[in-house]
Amino acid sequence: MKLPVFRAPAHHTGVTSRVGTWLGITFGLCFVTGLLSHGAQHDWVWPTRPVDLYRVTQGVHVISGVASIPLLLAKLWSVYPKLFERPLVKSVPHALERGSILVLIAASFFELVTGLFNAAQNYPWSFYFPTAHYAVAWIVIGALLVHIAVKIPLIRRTLEPASEERTILSRRAFLRTTALTTGVAVVATAGVTVPWLRKISVLAWRSDGDLPVNRTAQAANIVVPQDWRLKAGAKSYSLADLQAMPQTTVDLPIACVEGWSQNATWTGVRVSELVGRGDVRVESLEKDGLYRASTLPEAFAQDPLTLLALQLDGEELSLDHGYPCRLIAPNRPGVLQTKWVTSLEVR
Template identity: 35%
Template sequence: MPVSRPGPSGSGTRATDADGYGAPRRFWRGLAQHAPPGVDAVERSWRSPLRGPWLTAVYGSVLLVALPLVIITGLLDYAAYGPQFDQAFPTNVGWLRLPAFDWPTRPSWLFRVTQGLHVTLGIVLVPVVLGKLWSVLPKLFDWPPARSLAQVLERLTLLLLVGGILFQIATGLLNIQYSYVFGFDFYTAHYFGAWIFTGAFVAHVIIKFPRLVTALRSRPLGTELRTPRAATRPEPPDPDGLVAAEPGPATVSRRGAVGLVGGGALLLAVVTIGQSLDGPLRRTALLLPRGRQPGTGPNGFPVNRTVAAAGVRPEQTDASWRLTLRGGGRTVTLDRPGLLAMAQHTADLPISCVEGWSTRQTWTGVRLRDLAALAGVADPASARVSSLEKAGLFRTAVLAPNQILDPDSLLALRVNGVDLAPDHGYPARVIVPALPGVHCTKWVAEIDFRGQADG
């Protein structure tokens, strides 16, 4: 399609759109004619012959497939925290509440996969997002900035789209590295930021999808991936003005540009995936907190909170420690030998954290359903587990019926054949299949079982 190149004012009046101006025409036309100084120079300074609809569409289609996965796994992580017990943060989300359901305990690796995918994909997509933004950056400096109300509104949604993805990436990356320099609540910001981004993302996909299809069809992928640098030519001028007006010679082929972004993604994947793996490969997460084991031996696996940080003192966990079980007006007190004298069950279960790391260990202890029966609540509706910790967002956690009754749900006393280390929750901790790590309460002091009849 013939497209007239920018006129003297640097404004790209596209011949295809009649004149493309909405009402009031005089205003938009006037705006186009009053370009600030420098617009021409900026327009001519875009040199890369690679920018164009095809390359943008390639990066865009990767994001189109992968970002929904990040969004869905993120929402599932929220659901895993148990919003029905007001323990998913932020708690008060109004219309943006998710449908209530009991988070399943099977498969036991469910949460390991959802949070692992969310964090790992989120990191791996960073170069794709940067590549996509690079490919459309000239649009930011277009003059006129809009030719109609439609373009003004769409540009506003693009601000939400770009701000949204960058905000989510920045807060997510800082959170998994325990850096809270932003000074606001991570959960609140990341949850609401996700909704702003998702809305803008859906609209962008709907508006641009036909463009994406046309662009991908314009140059067969196979041919493009066989074209060397020497044969790389700019795309023909496009209605969106992505193709440079005065492109320079190619220093990289399109294949190279795709490979560069793919290589960046691969590099990040290689130094990130280790935090979700056990064994020697864990060490490959070179730049992340959970690439390092905190020690050797049966208790040498990562923690999310040290005993020192939790403020649990040794005299609280010595022989004087007692576990209190409450249920239906009854109170039962048990010491550690008493718990060890009960039927012991061993289960291989992963412990996974929303910050993207997980590890599978062998836990031994008393089944939670046996403790519920001991407390006189054979048919529990919920159980509130409290820790010896005095403060902290996760000093108590509520478990749903399926999480109490699963045969592998334990009050663990031992791990990998030895007593739990203080950092892993000695004298006793909860471990439930597919439950977020922060709800697997450590240094347990009390479990309050509620029966179905208690409401």
């Protein structure tokens, strides 16, 4: 008589399938919202409304990435004995399957680790993060889809009600612990984008208070000349000229690619009153930053909420926030809200 084999609860295929399903959901959310963020930054079709759309999608991107970390670790813990089974390679298809798993694990760790460093604005590498992160994301999602396609018969079987009653409670305890750990990780960091969680998000890298500054004037080597003037098409304006024009006040968030966002009140001149119709090239006093200039699509340039802001929360802009004037537009990534604006040119 063949006796049943009882595996350790954490290494049961049912546990692996359930954790893998959760991980597939968080990876899927992270991938889709990452594509949206890439599109918003690279002139894909992107709407001006709702004004909080980018704030939400980028918040979901970062939060789902954070949630993926404990899920990935739990997934690896549940399968690691199989990674060292002998023989390591049984056939060519088996070798290809194990190779794809290795690619998936390596690419997943690259995405999650570099994503965390990016959220903390720490870049201990020489490559350009956005390009590498975007490229490897396609590798991750491709390897994940191949892995799911190969394993789907096993997933279907193992997601059925378990038959080993002696281990079912322990497996559920492991799954509950994994879910709880993931929830704690999300709540501990989600305050960067969910205002009502900020008081309990102990690991949030941005909090209530003054509007955060990612790039200071000193870091950008900004020197505002005393004879500064804004060039807008064929016209030129001094700061006094802009202050004398009709002023508009709007409440709009700054939503950064690192996931943090915060509302602020902006006052200034509508861009549509300074330039004609068409896409607008916005140039900064910054000389060599990666985002020293941006292109404002016509839909944004003509939107009544898009301002060349002169004030922040009722006070003149500080130098770090873009003095003498900066761009603020609805539903736009923070890196494209150009500071220290010196010219607007219709393209």
